[in-house]
Structure formats: structure tokens, C-alpha cells
């Protein structure tokens with residue numbers, strides 16, 4: 178029987194990011210993907226948010242994405258634009274980049290890292306016990322693994338087979354999307370519930386509009402597009418020549434648990450919500466980066482299985498917040514006078530600095546705070562990409578994390594820490610930093626003397642000149658020596 182330490186069901190953005198993280202940690206991983214090539218669906222993610230770009234920068238691959246995309250202020254809440262250029266990040270912007278390109282770039286990276294992908298086969302089920310998981314494929318074969326991760330999208334077979342509840346809210350609204358031509362040129366721009374603009378790479382027109390009915394059994398027809406246009410604009414502009422159409426709804430659900438024994442869920446398999454604010458892919462990629470190093474340590478037995486529970490504990494609240502924010506954005510963008518009034522009020526509110534920074538930091542993922550207890554404001558938050566000076570010369574913090582290995586960064590007296598017992602898994606770096614310490618939304622914070630940085634770039638311990646709590650933090654996050 179074929180054996181791998183980890184099987185990832187689904188080679189979308191989440192599955193590929195997780196595969197990369199595991200490969201960097203030298204874990205034997207395979208992706209099983211239903212399709213022969215990345216899904217060319219034009220309707221999906223239009224870009225990456227700041228924290229996702231930072232995460233790619235942590236691994237030294239952000240430039241590949243920046244070269245193909247367009248860096249710009251794409252952030253918005255219910256289509257109310259939010260400028261984040263004043264945020265203390267190298268990447269204080271979003272990146273306009275179609276999902277198909279994001280997937281291609283992730284695919285190339287995963288290939289370079291030597292991860293095998295079994296294509297044109299589906300995971301159809303599994304059985305698990307204390308020793309491992311037997312993963313069953315659609316061709317009748319199976320793979321023996323230590324862990325199976327369902328990155329298989331909103332209709333996740335893995336989630337269903339694990340019996341994990343997908344609780345939430347049924348759809349209240351359906352949107353149609355279509356590429357068409359029109360006899361009369363409409364006014365391009367947003368409408369209540371949607372918008373009309375140029376389609377990608379051509380002179381066709383892209384229409385995104387709400388529909389009267391929520392339930393549908395087929396893709397939108399030209400007649401459906403005409404009716405939706407008449408409902409919003411009073412005319413269908415002589416719409417004709419439909420070349421592509423699709424739909425999405427505001428179905429909003431979250432897996433009650435991200436782990437069931439040796440089965441884990443990440444990305445859309447764990448949370449489904451409408452695309453307003455563009456957070457699905459971004460959240461999935463960041464789930465993967467939270468899970469990857471933890472799963473690697475458990476597979477290598479440097480940490481116990483309980484470390485995997487911190488994946489649910491940390492990422493479930495982040496997902497729940499995304500669900501809440503997308504529901505609020507649906508309310509803001511719905512047609513009707515009352516929604517319009519709500520939107521005007523929010524627009525006014527978001528023109529003020531404090532609310533803008535708070536909501537924009539949530540939407541960009543820069544405000545994520547894992548609850549690691551009381552302490553310095555940096556604890557549980559993203560480590561900024563400081564320009565350090567080391568004995569070997571200047572160095573960015575993110576460069577230290579390219580191999581996804583944890584770092585104890587000592588900014589105090591060189592040589593003041595001894596972490597020899599963890600020397601095989603934690604890097605100790607003596608450096609100086611003379612600049613300001615600034616965190617998104619919080620602003621300036623007291624300069625820490627040292628920080629233990631997890632492979633996902635979050636601070637697991639912050640030192641004030643002593644090593645109080647450091648051994649506990651090293652043991653909690655990186656295992657007993």
C-alpha cells in the first residue's frame with residue numbers, strides 16, 4: 178500500500194500552501210486533486226490582502242506574486258474603499274491578481290519543493306484509528322497516512338465523512354455573474370447589490386447583480402441577465418451574446434471543529450461565506466500557514482497531538498469573524514432604502530481614521546491576535562518585518578523565516594540566552610534594531626528585548642530583559658527538549 182505522512186485532499190490555494198509548508202519542514206506529503214489542471218473558473222478571487230502577501234514574503238516567494246499582480250489599494254468593506262497605505266507593513270496595500278494566476282504560482286512553488294500531486298482522482302472516504310488513516314481514492318486504491326487534511330472546498334467530502342457539523346445560515350441572496358455584449362453602453366460602476374464594468378481582457382461587459390430567486394438549478398441564462406438588469410437599471414441595454422455565466426450566494430457556514438482525530442480541515446472546507454471583501458482564499462492560505470508547522474512537528478513527534486488543538490483554537494475565531502464581516506457586508510450592499518441609509522452611515526464612519534484602521538486591519542488580516550494570555554502587545558500578534566543589524570550585516574526579520582523554522586530573536590545583550598536543548602529546532606539570532614516599534618491599529622509599542630517567533634510569524638513569547646517564561650513557551654510550542 179502507498180504510504181505518506183500527510184495526505185492533502187484538494188490542490189486549491191489552501192491545499193497547495195499547506196503542502197509547501199509541510200515540504201519546507203521535510204514532511205512526506207501528497208496532494209490528491211480531482212482536476213487535471215487548476216480550475217479556470219473566472220468568477221473567483223481577484224487578489225491577495227496584506228497579511229497574505231506578508232506570509233508569502235515570510236517564505237521568500239512574495240516577489241513572484243508581486244511581479245504578476247498589480248499592487249493597489251483594493252481593500253474595501255461592503256465596497257466602501259479602505260486605504261491602508263498608512264499601516265506599518267512593507268505590504269500596506271492589496272494585490273490585484275486573479276485566482277488562476279495565484280494557483281499557478283503556488284503550483285510552481287509546490288513542484289519546486291518536490292511535492293507529488295495525484296491528479297484526476299478524488300478522495301472518496303477514509304477510516305481512522307489510533308495508528309493512522311486509510312484514505313480511499315476514487316480509483317479504488319488507498320493511501321496509508323498519519324494525517325488527512327481536507328482542503329477540498331465548501332462541499333468537502335472529508336468534512337462530511339468526518340461527521341463534522343457545518344453550522345450557519347442558509348442563503349438569503351443569489352448573485353449572477355455574466356460576460357455579455359450590449360447594444361447600448363451602460364454606465365459602468367456599482368449598483369445596489371452589484372455592479373457593471375469591463376470584463377477581463379476584452380471588450381465584453383461583466384455584469385454582477387442580485388437575483389430575485391435564491392434557488393437555481395442551472396447557470397444564469399441570457400434571460401436571467403436581462404431580468405436582473407431591468408430590475409436594477411430599468412433596461413437590459415439590448416444585452417446579447419452571453420459567453421460565460423456563474424452564480425454565488427451568501428450561504429454562510431463554519432465547521433464546528435477543525436479537527437476530528439487524525440482529520441483536519443482548512444480553507445473553504447472549514448468556512449464558507451459570500452465573497453464580499455475578498456477573504457476566502459486569504460483566510461484559507463493563512464489557515465494553512467497556522468497548521469503546517471504544527472502538523473509537521475506532530476508528525477515528527479517533537480510535539481504531542483494536543484498542539485493540533487491550538488490550530489482550531491486559533492483559526493476558528495478568525496473564521497467566525499470573517500463570517501460575521503461578510504454577513505454585515507451583504508446587509509450593507511443589499512438594495513433598498515434602509516440598506517442605503519446604513520451604507521451612508523458606515524461610509525461616514527469609515528472616513529474617520531480610527532474606525533477605518535480597525536476595519537481595514539481586520540479585512541487585511543493585519544490585526545490577527547491569537548490569545549496567548551496577558552503580556553506585551555506583541556504577544557500572539559504578527560512580528561513586524563524589522564530591518565535588523567546582525568554580526569553578518571543587515572537582515573530583515575522575514576528572511577529569518579524563509580525555511581519556516583522558529584526564531585528566538587535577541588535584541589539585547591548578545592549571548593544572553595542559552596536554548597541549547599532546543600538548538601535542533603529553534604534558531605537563536607542576536608541582532609540590534611534601532612527603529613520604532615509600531616503595530617497595526619495599536620500604533621507605537623514598547624520595544625521588546627527579545628521575541629520568540631513561530632514559523633507562521635506570530636510572537637509566542639516576548640522578553641523584557643529576563644528569560645521568565647521562555648522555557649515554558651519553547652516547550653509549549655516546540656516540544657520538550
Ligand SMILES: Cc1cc2nc3c(=O)[nH]c(=O)nc-3n(C[C@H](O)[C@H](O)[C@H](O)COP(=O)(O)OP(=O)(O)OC[C@H]3O[C@@H](n4cnc5c(N)ncnc54)[C@H](O)[C@@H]3O)c2cc1C
Pocket residue numbers: 186187188189190191192209210211212216220221222223224276298299300301328329330331333334335425443444445446452454455456457458459460461
Ligand atoms: C465569485 C467569487 C469571488 C471570490 N473572490 C475572492 C477574493 O477576491 N478574495 C478571496 O480571498 N477569496 C475570494 N473568493 C473565495 C475563494 O475563491 C475561495 O475561498 C478559495 O478558492 C478557497 O480555496 P480552497 O483551496 O480552500 O478551496 P477550493 O479553491 O475550492 O479548492 C478545493 C480543491 O479541492 C478539489 N477537490 C474537491 N473535492 C475533492 C476530493 N474529494 N478529492 C480531491 N480533490 C478535491 C477541487 O477540485 C479544488 O481544486 C471568491 C469566491 C467566489 C465564488
